[in-house]
Amino acid sequence: MSRRGRGRPQDRGRGRTATPPGRGSRFSTWVERLVQAVAAGAAAVLVLRWAGIAPRTCLIAGACAFVLVPVAAWIASTVPGPPPGSSRERDDRRR
Secondary structure, X not given: OOOOOOOOHXXXXXXXXXXXOOOOOHHHHHHHHHHHHHHHHHHHHHHHHHXXXXXXXXXXXXXXXXXXXXXXXXXXXXXXXXXOXXXXXXXXXXX
């Protein structure tokens, strides 16, 4: 009997645990997003100032980055994962 494609029992589900890895609390998730927003805003301001852009324009661009980063993260968090049995899940098992 061929064992091709069946794999060893210890290899099945490699990279997956019986329980999903612990996800942070909502508070820690938003703190992380806030830190990313501050970093994005500061980087935008610094790079634009270094490029010789007017200070007020730099602050406006930094404020936009500060707002857009957590909004984009929030929108991305609302996208559902792939359904069970989807082609993406089957492709992961082939590796």
